[in-house]
Amino acid sequence: MKRLQDRVAIITGGAGGIGAATARRMADEGALVVVADINLERAQSVANDLNGRGSAVQFDAGNTDSIKAMVEFAVAQYGRLDILHNNAALTSPEVIHKDTTAVDIPFATWNAVMNVNVKGYMAACKYAVPVMLKSGGGSIINTASGSGFVGDLTRIAYGTSKGAIIALTKYVATQHGRQGVRCNAIAPGLILTEASKNTVPELLEMISNHVLTPRLGRPEDIAALAAFLASDESGFINGETIRANGGSLEHQTHMHELDEFMRNALKAN
């Protein structure tokens, strides 16, 4: 018997790098997966690759009616809902470009990011929890980010939205945990999706210098953690945010410089 055998899962942003890897992983583990995304064509292509265990639905995480319809689609398709992976985010270059500092960000950009990244996650919980309770509970997994823990020189709306997701996770767990609904978050560090592989090489190198593993993260790393959090094996974990970042936020800020200093000192001797 597989770990997620016949559990019904919705994965939002399921057409993207992390979402598609999670859809594949959960289907491999026996789940029936609804690949939900604003981009139906790509969602359909991900669902088609799940050996008959997937279906695709178009939805907009910025529109609460559409989120309600997404949950209804899953129930109509498979009769229940056990797993919700809130994972969609506004990651388009136009939004990233305008999401700057408190002084410079347009209010419209702030509102758009909060609408999709925070209200979208809350609304999916709003419609999913009552359905999960009908079959005794379920597991909600929210994709946050390392940006929710630390400040950065840009992307104030994105970082703040990810901090809000960490708080939302604790509230949903607190309010519905005793009823059998677990809610946890994953905070990835840089994950090499098709999009992030195109990041400027200098930035990738800076990030690599602060990862305590020999490699950067892959979508499959996050998918494996999401499948664990969806399964009963994580049954005593609730309200938690797990950082999956190769240790990039777990060391002294001067680690890289100290490493270089020590190498140079060794060379000099």
Ligand SMILES: NC(=O)c1ccc[n+]([C@@H]2O[C@H](COP(=O)([O-])OP(=O)(O)OC[C@H]3O[C@@H](n4cnc5c(N)ncnc54)[C@H](O)[C@@H]3O)[C@@H](O)[C@H]2O)c1
């Ligand atoms: N890749 C990373 O390095 C990284 C790091 C930390 C956190 N994350 C988080 O992981 C999650 C997935 O990111 P990814 O790297 O796979 O990005 P991605 O851009 O590949 O995927 C995001 C998906 O969300 C969909 N989407 C965007 N707006 C939507 C909307 N309004 N309604 C429905 N779907 C919408 C997109 O079409 C896309 O398929 C995001 O929440 C992101 O913030 C990613």
